[in-house]
Amino acid sequence: MFLCRLILLTIFSCILVTASQAKERRNSNLSGKSVLMLGLADNVKSYYFSNTTIAEKMGVEENMIDREYNAIIMENIMTSANSAYKFIPVCAETSVPEWISKIRVEGEADNCYSDVSMVPSDEYRNVLDMAGAEYLLVLNQHYLKWQERPMLTLFHIVSYTLFDKDQNEVYRGNNYFTSMSPEPLDKLKKISSKTSSRIASAITNQIK
Secondary structure, three states: OHHHHHHHHHHHHHHHHHHHHHHHHHHHHHOOOEEEEEEOOOOEEOOOOOHHHHHHHHOOOHHHHHHHHHHHHHHHHHHHOOOOOEEEEEEOOOOOHHHHOOOEEEOOHHHOEEEOOOOOHHHHHHHHHHHOOOEEEEEEEEEEEEEOOOOOEEEEEEEEEEEEOOOOEEEEEEEEEEEOOOOOHHHHHHHOHHHHHHHHHHHHHHOO
16 A cells, blocks of 8 residues: 555656646747837827826926836836746837837827837847847837716826837737826836736737
8 A cells, every 4th residue: 555655656746747847848948038128218198188297196207207107017017927938128218219219100099009110120130139039019109098078087008019020010009007197106007017917918929
């Protein structure tokens, strides 16, 4: 009886080890799929709230609105993403400004997308290579859409576009979260977490 239990325990342990090793191999295979995230400058838009009002509610200087919105979404994406995928943030205000200025943004709100076809291919690929990334995720716009009916609601619409290493568009999408008004940074981070998680899921589903 003891010998039978020992044999069964040994077999069970081997199964667990094999499953663990298989999982590690799968994660290792996926670990090379890294995404460089870029939040564009001047990408917070609203026809209802002024930048002064948004900045006051957020508790930041007006020239920091875009950077803070981008940083919050990118940080939430990194936190919520599957560990097998690596999301790498880059700041538009401090990194390769000439390169970024060539990115075109079309449309607004839930019909907004970006175009990187005007970026020199060698510059584009070099930036991704330096980051060890295979894809570029551009946060095109944070559109603050005010709605008065049927109830007072502020929609924070986050639009984004995913590109591969050859500058081909892989995917474009948008997600939103809501509030009653512009919010301070700590609350923005909290209420945008589910939206950021959905963005991370949408991206990882595209690059599996």
